[in-house]
Amino acid sequence: MSSAAILRPGARWARRLPRLLRALALCALVPLVALVQLTLGLVLARPLDPATIARGGEPLLLLDRRGEQLASVSPQGFDVSRWTPLAELPAIAASAVIESEDHGFWRHRGVDGAGIARAVWLNLRGGRLGYGGSTLTMQVARMILSEGAPRTFAAKAQEALLALRLERALTKHELLEQWLNRAYFGNGARGLAAAAQRYFGKPARALSTAEAVLLACLPRAPTGYDPQRHLAAALRRRDYVLALLQQRGALSASEVLEAKAQPLDLALHPPTQRAPHFAAWVVEQLTPAQRRRGGTVRTTLDLRLQDVLARRVAAQVAELGPRNLQQAGMVVLDTATSEVLAMVGSADFDDAAGGGQLNIVTRKRHPGSALKPFVYAAAIERGASPVSLAWDVQTSSDEYFVAHGGVEHGPVRFREALASSYNFAAVDVLQQVGVSTLMSLLAKAQVAELPGAPEDYGLRLALGAAKVRLLELTAGYGFLVRGGKVRRPRGVLAVEAPASRVGQAGAASGVAGALERPPPGVEVAVLSEATSWLVMDMLADPDARRPGFGSELPLDLPFRVAAKTGTARGFADTWAVAATREVLVGAWAGTFDGTPTQGLVGMDAAAVLVRDALLTVAERGPLTLPPRPPGIEEVDVCPVSGLRPGPHCPHLHDYVPAGKAPQDTCDWHRGAGPVVYPPRAAGWQRRRPR
Numbered sequence: 001m002s003s004a005a006i007l008r009p010g011a012r013w014a015r016r017l018p019r020l021l022r023a024l025a026l027c028a029l030v031p032l033v034a035l036v037q038l039t040l041g042l043v044l045a046r047p048l049d050p051a052t053i054a055r056g057g058e059p060l061l062l063l064d065r066r067g068e069q070l071a072s073v074s075p076q077g078f079d080v081s082r083w084t085p086l087a088e089l090p091a092i093a094a095s096a097v098i099e100s101e102d103h104g105f106w107r108h109r110g111v112d113g114a115g116i117a118r119a120v121w122l123n124l125r126g127g128r129l130g131y132g133g134s135t136l137t138m139q140v141a142r143m144i145l146s147e148g149a150p151r152t153f154a155a156k157a158q159e160a161l162l163a164l165r166l167e168r169a170l171t172k173h174e175l176l177e178q179w180l181n182r183a184y185f186g187n188g189a190r191g192l193a194a195a196a197q198r199y200f201g202k203p204a205r206a207l208s209t210a211e212a213v214l215l216a217c218l219p220r221a222p223t224g225y226d227p228q229r230h231l232a233a234a235l236r237r238r239d240y241v242l243a244l245l246q247q248r249g250a251l252s253a254s255e256v257l258e259a260k261a262q263p264l265d266l267a268l269h270p271p272t273q274r275a276p277h278f279a280a281w282v283v284e285q286l287t288p289a290q291r292r293r294g295g296t297v298r299t300t301l302d303l304r305l306q307d308v309l310a311r312r313v314a315a316q317v318a319e320l321g322p323r324n325l326q327q328a329g330m331v332v333l334d335t336a337t338s339e340v341l342a343m344v345g346s347a348d349f350d351d352a353a354g355g356g357q358l359n360i361v362t363r364k365r366h367p368g369s370a371l372k373p374f375v376y377a378a379a380i381e382r383g384a385s386p387v388s389l390a391w392d393v394q395t396s397s398d399e400y401f402v403a404h405g406g407v408e409h410g411p412v413r414f415r416e417a418l419a420s421s422y423n424f425a426a427v428d429v430l431q432q433v434g435v436s437t438l439m440s441l442l443a444k445a446q447v448a449e450l451p452g453a454p455e456d457y458g459l460r461l462a463l464g465a466a467k468v469r470l471l472e473l474t475a476g477y478g479f480l481v482r483g484g485k486v487r488r489p490r491g492v493l494a495v496e497a498p499a500s501r502v503g504q505a506g507a508a509s510g511v512a513g514a515l516e517r518p519p520p521g522v523e524v525a526v527l528s529e530a531t532s533w534l535v536m537d538m539l540a541d542p543d544a545r546r547p548g549f550g551s552e553l554p555l556d557l558p559f560r561v562a563a564k565t566g567t568a569r570g571f572a573d574t575w576a577v578a579a580t581r582e583v584l585v586g587a588w589a590g591t592f593d594g595t596p597t598q599g600l601v602g603m604d605a606a607a608v609l610v611r612d613a614l615l616t617v618a619e620r621g622p623l624t625l626p627p628r629p630p631g632i633e634e635v636d637v638c639p640v641s642g643l644r645p646g647p648h649c650p651h652l653h654d655y656v657p658a659g660k661a662p663q664d665t666c667d668w669h670r671g672a673g674p675v676v677y678p679p680r681a682a683g684w685q686r687r688r689p690r
Contacts, residue, residue, distance in 0.1 A: 059083070060286075061296045062279050064303040065339075065493065071279040084193040086177035089204050093192055094176055095250045096216035100241045102136040103248075106172060110137040110163035136179050137163040143182040185215060186222030187268060188276075188349075188357060199227065201269040209255065210262035213245070214238045227266050268350045275306050277329075277345025277359040282491040290516075296496040300339035305332065305616065310344045312612045316589065317347040320605060323598040328589035329360035330609050331474050331489075332617070335584050338475050338487035338521055342613070355592040364467035365588065368602065369421045370566030370575040371442070373480070373535055375462050376418045376426075378433045378441050380531045385656040386415040386538055387635070387642040390425035393684040397431045397459055409547070410684045411677065413642045415538045415654060420548025421565065423463055430462040438462070445486050445526045447476035464568055473577060474586030480536035480562050480579045481626055484527035492518050530631045530657050536562040536579065537655060540625060554607040560625050561614060565602030572596055576606035578614060580623040585613045631658045638666040640675060648672075 062070040086094070098105045104112050112135050134142070134156075141162035166175060185195035195215045196204040207215070217237040218225050225234040242259055245251040251259070282299055283291060313328045332342040345359030379388070392409040409422055417425035430438060435454035438461055443449050448468045450457065457465045471489055478486045495516045526532075538544060539562040545553065555563045555578070566575035572594050577586045589605035590597060597605070614623060635656055638649040643666040645651050656662075668675050677685060 059294050060283065060291065061294075062282060063296060063298050064275075064301045064306075065299065065341075066303070067298070068303045070274050070299065070301065070303065071276070073279065073283055083181055084191065084204060086173055086180065089177075089180055089192055090207050090212040092209050092245075092250070093204075093207070093212040093216045094180065095245060096213045096241050097179065098136070098176075099244045099248055099250065100217070101139070101220070102134075105136050105176075108135055108137075110165075110167035111135060111160050134159065135163060137166055137175055140175060140178045140182060141166060143179075183219040184222055185218045186226050187228065192216075198269060199266055201267065208262050209251075209259040210238070210264060213241055213259065214264065217241055227264075228268060231266070274303060275301055275310075275343065276349045276357075277361065278306070278340065278343040278491065281343065281359065281362060285491055286495065290495055293497055295498045297492060298494045298496070300334070300337075300341065300491050300493055301343070302341045306342045306344070308616050309342050309609075309613055312616075313344045313609060314347045316605070316609055320589070320597075320600065323600055324591060324595060325589055325597050325600060325605060326591040326593070326595075327355055327360060328587065328605070328609060329470065330585070330587040330613060331361045331471055332613055333474060333478070333489055333584040335478060335481055335579070335581055338478065338489045338584075339493075340471075340489055340491045341583065343471075343491075358592060360588050360592075361471045361586075362469055364469055365573045365590075366464045366466075366568035367468050367473060367575050368464040368566030368568040368573060369423070369426070370473060370564055370577055370602075371438075371464055371466075371468075372418055372421060372426050372462060372566075373477070373539060373564055374441050374445065374447070375430050375433065375438060376414055376538070377479075377527055377531055377535045378437050379414070379429050380534055380657075381527055382433065382437075383660070384414065384429075384432075385660045386413065386534055387637045387654050387656060387662060388414050389642050390414055390417040390422070391428045391680065392417060392422040392425035393428075393681070394424060394687070395683050397427050408684050408688060410681055410688070411641070413637075413639070413654075415541060415544045416547055418535070418538050418564075419541050419544035420546075422548065426462040427459045430459050435459065435461055441526070442466075442468075442476075444524065445476040445479060446488055446524065447472050464566060470575070470586045470588050473575075474584050477562075477564075477577050477579045477586070478584055479526045479532050480539065481581050481584075482532075483529040483626070483629070484532040485523050485525050487523050488521040490518070490521055494518075529629050533626065533629055533632060534655060534657070536625060537628075539564055539579075549603055553603060554611040555603075557611065557614060559618065559623050561623065562625065563607070563610065565607050567601040570594070570596045571598075571600055574600055574602040574605040576602050576610040578610045580614070581626055582621070582623050583614070583617050585610050585617075587613070628655070632656070633658050633661065635661045637662060638669070641666040641668045643668075 060073040062073060064070055102112070138159045141159040144162065170178070181191040181193075183192070184190050185192070185198070187198055189195040189198035192215060193204040195218065196202055196207055196211075199215065200207065200211055214227065214234060217234060218227075220237070224230060225237055227234045239260065242251065242256045246253055246256045278299070278301055282297065286297070309330055309332070313330055317325055317328050327346050329346055330342065330344045331340065333339065334341055343361050345361050346356045348354065348356045350356060380386075389411045390413075392412050394406060394408060406423060408424060412422060412425055414429070416422075417429075435457055439450050439454060439457070448466060450466050475489045476486055495518070497516075540560045542556055545555070555561065555576075559580075561578050561580055563576065563578035567573070568590075571590075573588065573590045574597070575586070575588055578584070587606040587609035589600070589609065617623065632655050634653055636645055636651050637643065637654050638645045639652040640649070643662045643664050646666045646669055648669040648671055649666050668677060670676055
């Protein structure tokens with residue numbers, strides 16, 4: 001009997017198992033190969049129009065309302081220059097990119113199988129998806145498709161398919177031009193030409209070898225190799241790439257030594273674009289189709305006003321820097337249209353480390369007392385008036401009780417309580433109105449759609465417990481001077497398509513481009529005209545402001561203006577918003593990181609910026625407030641009780657809705673003796689200093 005015949009059944013299966021597995025693998029591989037071939041056939045059979053990606057799309061040219069240029073923007077991001085042909089870029093930078101990113105660039109057809117296999121092996125060995133095996137063509141595909149999106153296998157497959165189509169549509173030199181113009185080099189610079197201006201203040205063709213190779217390294221890790229913050233790491237990477245270039249014959253040993261010895265005069269140079277935060281905000285307002293096709297965007301911005309206010313914001317931060325004021329911003333709107341006339345998002349856009357590229361005008365922060373006008377407006381809309389009493393006492397509410405701290409003023413009229421920004425009084429009024437009512441009013445006024453339930457905020461909402469954006473809050477103050485109506489802010493007057501995109505369906509007529517004029521925002525009625533005027537008049541009353549803030553204030557101007565300040569807890573956020581019939585102005589000043597300023601309040605920091613903006617605008621023409629509308633009557637009241645003056649009361653003129661004059665006569669003043677307050681004031685009387 002042969003040895004094979006005496007093998008146990010298990011042993012025979014063990015010998016057959018490899019053959020069986022190979023057969024199964026072959027059966028699975030055949031349809032997989034067929035599927036891949038079919039997919040590639042379908043992809044490669046679909047022609048890709050080079051015009052759709054040849055220059056990254058037509059740029060968006062942003063103009064101010066007078067036609068002055070703000071910025072030239074690519075559909076992928078902001079750039080300080082237009083698309084730069086490959087011939088105008090240093091060849092050594094292109095070589096550095098190829099040798100360090102895709103050595104097989106000239107050989108492959110968009111996808112490098114060996115590179116992907118190597119990346120898979122490194123990912124498996126490292127236990128994470130850290131290597132992509134992307135070719136330069138695949139990187140261009142990612143820049144077109146979804147730059148910044150998470151790296152997934154599905155995204156990688158999509159990039160690979162587009163890379164195959166790109167290789168059929170463009171030459172290698174055109175693809176290299178795509179990469180060098182689309183890549184992000186950090187600090188707001190997209191494209192090598194922009195990076196040359198940003199870091200060295202010179203055109204790309206003037207870069208030295210040392211500078212060109214250093215810049216070529218940055219897109220690999222724009223933050224990690226940021227030469228402003230991590231110069232040592234950037235230089236190590238540059239020296240590694242220089243060694244690669246020498247090893248592969250692109251540079252000689254002496255040229256490498258010379259490059260390493262060349263000086264690097266690094267400094268962040270301001271971009272040529274102006275009003276960068278506004279430009280970014282405007283691009284966000286455009287439709288995806290408008291962004292892709294490019295063209296000319298005539299914006300609402302007034303560059304002359306913008307430049308003046310930008311300098312003023314920077315000066316304010318420099319002046320109050322010793323008190324830990326780190327940043328500031330401002331916005332000016334046309335009252336009638338809510339068109340943005342100026343938007344200063346930070347003191348210095350170039351100060352990336354200090355948060356300069358964050359736009360405080362569109363970021364949510366705690367507004368402090370800047371929400372109080374809406375609290376009092378809600379109360380007046382429900383039947384109160386400027387002579388109604390608010391109780392500025394620690395025990396104004398069971399829900400909001402402060403055992404110690406906080407200045408009390410006892411019973412005060414709405415006019416003084418709002419203009420002087422008394423906190424306990426605002427809590428008392430909100431308790432009368434209801435938190436849900438205030439939330440609804442803020443939403444209707446388009447100031448903020450607050451998430452959650454009223455109990456999530458409580459009565460502290462009167463003191464700024466919710467976060468809002470300066471842009472939307474400033475527009476919301478428009479109800480004060482627009483008869484109770486508001487509009488959303490807008491930044492675009494017209495969008496003109498590039499001439500190359502007109503008439504693609506056979507209607508070309510030689511015109512510059514199709515002109516689109518976005519309709520103005522819908523006007524929303526928020527409050528009655530009478531309520532709005534009364535709240536405006538309270539906020540424009542300097543005498544009512546004196547008890548809380550004193551005299552010689554930034555908001556004491558040569559003309560009347562309705563204004564309110566706010567300071568969030570911790571002194572990290574100071575606010576000021578002002579309204580006239582001509583402009584709405586809002587300002588914020590504070591710290592982005594939440595650290596407290598050294599005791600700065602809204603009147604010290606943000607209000608100064610609002611004053612400067614109002615005075616700047618007033619140089620062009622008078623700033624005014626609306627006249628008293630019908631339905632409001634003037635009354636005499638006791639300034640202490642808000643009631644009709646008795647024989648021993650001082651008299652004060654005020655305004656109330658028609659038919660809402662006080663009916664009761666004041667009995668708090670009784671001869672020459674002290675004021676006799678109601679029993680509710682007993683606790684306050686015991687606590688107040690004698």
